[in-house]
Amino acid sequence: MRLALLNFVDSYSLLAKGYGKVTYINLLSLRYPKDPERELNYLERVHRFFSYSISNMLGLIFGASLISVILYYYGAMIGQIQLLFACTAVVATCVYLISRYVDKHKLEGELLANLLISRVTLGCVIGVLYGVAVFLLPKPIEEASVLFLLCIYLASIAVAIFQYSVIPTYYILFNFSMLIPVMFYFVIFPSTFGYLMILVLISGSLMFISKGFKISKNEIHSITVNLRLQAEVAEHVLTRQKLQEMALYDNLTKVANRHLFEESAENSLERAKEQKQSMALLYIDLNNFKTINDRFGHEVGDKVLIEAANRVKTKIRHTDLVARFGGDEFVVVLENYNLDVVRVDLIDVIRGVLNEDILIEGQLLELRASIGVSIFPNDGSSLRDLLHNADTHMYNQKKH
Structure with missing residues (x-):
């Protein structure tokens, strides 16, 4: 547990250093940056995030389907399972529609930032829906059912980290929105097994997020390098055009020389x-x-x-x-x-x-x-x- 926490802190510091001259708050902020130097980086990251979200709709529904199968197998009420699945499907559809809208219109500015916040919020809602599934298991709870759900939770966190590494805030909030209901359940219904699950969830999520920070660092660094290369290429093309213009056109009247x-x-x-x-x-x-x-x-x-x-x-x-x-x-x-x-x-x-x-x-x-x-x-x-x-x-x- 202590090792996982240290890895988490070290990885977060590494990510912040790799991002450039920004504070930790700027790193996790979803707001549109006022600094022009960070604006292009922000736009590239956010548009990649929404592009990945389009293809993730089926993944969200697949996760809900696995949870529904486990709940059904261990005797949860059909109506509750259907309600949980329907809510997840509705939220996943909203995620898809917002992501398609952003990807189609190539938005910028505050509207883009607000839609990003909405998208992250919807992701947290799905995380909560995944997490509350443990409350639908009939009592007395079977340990195997919790282990199956635990595997799905950790797998969902891993997928979120790999798919959405460009926005670290998303997978952090998704992680805790999913795990907090589970840990709350084991606090309400205490047991040795429950305490062990809390320990596994906390250490596992910290380990995944620490790895996620390293992935995010590489991804953000790659975006930064690509943007710099694009800027240098654009500057080179502009310089070449200016030199060509100077060689072929009159500097004063701009007609041919x-x-x-x-x-x-x-x-x-x-x-x-x-x-x-x-x-x-x-x-x-x-x-x-x-x-x-x-x-x-x-x-x-x-x-x-x-x-x-x-x-x-x-x-x-x-x-x-x-x-x-x-x-x-x-x-x-x-x-x-x-x-x-x-x-x-x-x-x-x-x-x-x-x-x-x-x-x-x-x-x-x-x-x-x-x-x-x-x-x-x-x-x-x-x-x-x-x-x-x-x-x-x-x-x-x-x-x-």
Whole structure:
């Protein structure tokens, strides 16, 4: 008995240390944690707990069936056996429905914590129903019947520990809710055999729970490690995406940079050649950007560039590409466009939206744009030629 108690205390301390920087109260608390560092761990543990509960409904009913068979064999009243079994089946059904609801909706927050408390409470109710079975045995009680029930009780505790190791509070409360009625019975009807059973129940339950704490420590540690690995992987993916974005997109305007433009434009040109389709290249220059930048400063100038890029993006298809070519110059790649639409309508639309005044920091800024266009195959068969011709057309327009 003393050895079992020492193992219990040592295992509990080991579990608390393995859980991290939490107190014993936090370890056994069913409430939703306010600490963000513990929140993910709590969510993972609780959702695993409810996931296991779904498959445990038949196990609860099976335990009630074994108890009913023992009661019937040793002469308990049929009506009482049926009532005990029916109550257990109803509670087990409630456990199943709550667990299915949580598992389906992936709940969080206080609602999840409240349902967890309800689930643990229902488990304690089943434990009490198992425990009161000893009161249904006819007097004088046969020692063999108690031994059979004792085996079922200890087996139920072991199953609860192995299945629900992620929530130590559950199997602790389930254990005592089942054993307290049994021990109370032997206190009411004292006997040497009864005292021996109390000793066996206490030492056995402490031994099982001490083992359970070690299992819980490993399980919780595994969850913690997995969450850390997931966080590191997510951070690695995010860092990789940021590096890729920095390599391919302009840091200021978030449109494609020169490198991505050249790569995408070459691919578009190859497709146009293979499929014998047209491809247009627009070269855009913000005429008075330097004046705005010098007068109002680089911060305002940056906002003008961002606004200009966004305005261009709203007027092209999502399959087209807009890129910042350098300074206040942008280029647009248009695949398989109607040539007349590009030369007249689209250029006028983009020029019109860029020529609209921009309100930045209380200043109404006048912006003007020049746009040159070159079209494959009429204006060149290489990207270099298309860029040169579009730049030339833009420059000629700018002079006028």
